[in-house]
Amino acid sequence: MVNRSLSRREFVRLVTGGTTALLISFNTACRNKISKWHFLDEQEITLLDAIAEQIIPTDDFPGGRWANVSNFIDKQLDTYYRIHQTAYREGLAALEKTVIGMKGKKFEELSFAEQTTLLMMMESGEFRDNYWKDHPSADFFDMVRQHSLQGYYGSPGHGGNRDYVSYRMLGLDYPNVIGQNRYKDLSWRIYNSKSPEYAK
């Protein structure tokens, strides 16, 4: 009766609209807890950034860190690479622990050369303590290595290869400029009549 001025449709609209708004407000309330990342936390990202920078170091073209390799990995861990979630969580934690045990510092605080040496040890399976007993460090390293290369050289649509940096580095035009076969009769074609591709 009180709603006589509102049509039923409008009423439904308003109520659902309000509910939606309310729901979003609840989301805003927990906003601070929402991380920019999908699966990894800030600390893991920092470590992963340092590893990615080792896999693809900066020269006069940016390296793995700038190209958002860790963003790629984080995004995949929430989609295609869900099966690797545990491996990353435990592997990164174990790496940090091992490095602190050996050097008294976090991996990302070490010099570039020290980091390289550690990753080479990891690559050849030389980490053997605790966690690494059942989870060969070489396997973990190889997975991160491959994922980093995918992030750097794959399509930016998946979160890495920022601004197609790797394509530009390779001198590969992207988007690929390529026309079709139309406008066949137009006069400027005669300019090319001597070229073999048109002779056909």
Next chain:
Amino acid sequence: MQNRHVNAVVIGAGAGGGVVAKDLSSGGLSVVLFERGRWHTFDEHGDDELTSQRTFPLKCGFGPDNERNWRMAPDGEKGWRKVFPNDWSYGNNAACVGSGTVSYGAMAWRFQPVDFHLKTKYGAMPGSTLDDWPLSYEELEPYYEKAEYELGVSGDPANDPFTPPRKNPYPMSGFSFNREGIILEKAAKNLGLHPFPIPMLRNSVPYNGRPACIRMRSCVGFACPVGAKAGTQNTVIPTALKTGNCELRINCMVSEIILDDKGRARGVRYYDADNKLREQTSDLVVVSASASETARLLLNSKSKLFPNGAGNNNGWVGRNIQDHAYTGAYGLFDDEVYDDVGPGACIAINDFNHRSPDIIGGGVLCNEFIRMPYQFTTIRPPDSRSWGKEHKDFQRHNFKRHIAIHGPVQEMPVFDKKVEVDPLVKDFWGIPVARISGLRHDNDIKVAHFLADKAEKWLKEAGAVYTWKAFPGKTGTPSQHQAGTCRMGNDPETSVTNRYGQLHEIDNIFIADGSLHVNNGGYNPALTILALGYWVGGHIIDTWKGTKMK
């Protein structure tokens, strides 16, 4: 609701199945064409390397999905491990309307006449089930031609003295060479070899209502944005659907062929798009689900008369799986040899296919399709670093300065190289999964070394300043070229089907895919699978007129 009875069920809308569905429906039979995948468009894939069908770390762009499909693969001493489609150990079978022909590189090879009687040529080979085909090249030639004309092949055999004999020219002229091709052509001629453009199921000029190729970088592993690449999805399947006699049922997984007490097929059981188990009865069944899935389906279709699977009382279903042991070499050049003209592969030589007294078999050698950036990260000389500055430097310096020459080694069939059904593991629908195992014949490795040497010589002649070879090993899951698991033959003891793809033991089940190959040739097998589709389809139509398969 029960499905209406039809004349024929065709399982798998790939190369073989698409052709058979077209032939049967054009011949007036009512057909249901089953496909476990769906239609794909170019637009949903674009040129994303990580989800292509060539390098697929994230997923196989053109199916099957990781959520419902898996297989078992050998895992050293541990026995078996579960593998998903985006793992090379799965076998890279596509699953969509058109299947592999949507995203393939589209090489359109005819096998050599001698490939059809290898045993006669080379004699029995220890450790191999090498045999002659029950049909000759001459018999298959008109069907090769039909495939070339109906789908559309561009080629120019003028400079290839070893080209299989043909009655009529290719429907379209061959493709011009890109920069790699021009460099390699000169070098091959210097070496006394006979280079020619690779025949392709790809339009060099507008053909059959589809435009000419625009020569994109992202071709193999991707769908074509202009439809210049011929697959069954843009040729014979639309024709089949237009007849009004063919119904395409996508997202449907066939689980078994229903066999009656008299030892004949009554139709199939399948899981529909809502994963509900249903039945489709038919007068005959054509299986064209790829060499691994066709074998799996037969092995999963058991009855009192066929306790080991349909048509498998001799134990030959799933045996002799072959692929191609890809071999070749890479060369680095001082100058840029890359000009971004796709699809890359353009030049071939037939000089080392059955023409060397030192080897048995052989294979064609071609320059490789364009290596996309992530794929190129794995292409390194032996003992190179796989990360770090050295790796990046190599990538930067050599991406445009390398050429790859590869060839498919004609594999010798090995009885113990096989597809089985895993006794325990089932897929999403509860269907026992395939497991593929076995080792290559020693001859394959020998030929691989022989061909790699030739490839390396060719690269050196072309001016490569550094070269290295890449050989296959004895292990490895047969991949997109897999064949041979239901071989045809005249002797029911040592083959699965007769010369028309009809099971020896069940006369209303036919096979029409690479499974039939007695030998897989030294070439990409797509055109042969298409030709066999026409061969089997034509035979069914001829028989149908008389018997109606009753």
Next chain:
Amino acid sequence: MKKMLITGSAPLLLIAGFLLLYSRWNAAPPERTCASCHEISNMVDIWGKSTHRNIACKECHGTALSEGIHSLKEKGKMVFHHNSKIWSGDIAISEDQRMKVLQRCTGCHQTEFAGWNSGGHAMNYSELFLNSTHNKTETISEDCLRCHGMFYDKSSVADIVEPLDSAGPWKLKDTKLADRPAIPCFSCHQVHQSGNPGERQNLSNPSSLHYSRSKQTLTSFFYRRTNTYFPVLLLASPEITFQSASVKISHDPNQRLCIQCHSPNAFNMSGSSDDRTPLGVHEGISCLACHDPHSNSAMASCKNCHPAISNCKLDVEQMNTTYKDPSSVNNIHFVACTDCHSMGRPAKRF
């Protein structure tokens, strides 16, 4: 009675409550509302650095309710996904929504809009996909969407037009598309392009008006395959060849945008496919030296360099210079010295 009053006024109170919340919601800054989900925060970050950062989201995109039930369904789904942690990818707007934004563009960019509207790039879906001259010579394919209809929501050109053959007759499958622009502003302009906001002059105080030339490069190419923009500076400038020699190409970065669609073939040969990179007497000149960027008209620009009183006494405006006419000998993009000086280079007089 009391009970009735309570039950009667409850919905009213509820509505009032919602309205209050909703108006506060709309007034709040984006990072507390729209941008509070990470699906969209990326876009809001980009907007925050863009030339349009002084224009609030809702001014172009409307509010959560401006599309009625559709909005609610859409937003409701996002909230549901967000709360159940279903990653549905970065947020994207539909083609319908883009067309609404386009209306907003015209509010400020009237001249540009009028120019575009008078030129070839304002063609709509029916003009484009039902053009029988074109459809008879070139089969419609997925690649069409690279440069036309690039914001089309479904994934195949087969959903736009039928039949996909060269015989026709063709018709649009969805008549709603008929008068929709196939190359809208957003094809070449990223609304969220990074840069500084344009200066708004105070028209009511004529003495304060002044000329300021923007040094920003404001064009971007929308690439359907990745669903992203490429600022022109990131675009390639392919090397064009004419009979194996390199063609000189203007350094104007905007030209890289033109060639994305007016492209040569894979061999980058001058004049192939739809390439119009100038060759001959006009080699090295930017497209935009002659063409207005929005209307694309080149009519008025010839006399800038070829005034009626020039030495050669040629009246270029009387010449047939269009590329559209196959019989044109003075095709503006490729006309060479020898086309007029048919006897070859005149002898040196000194």
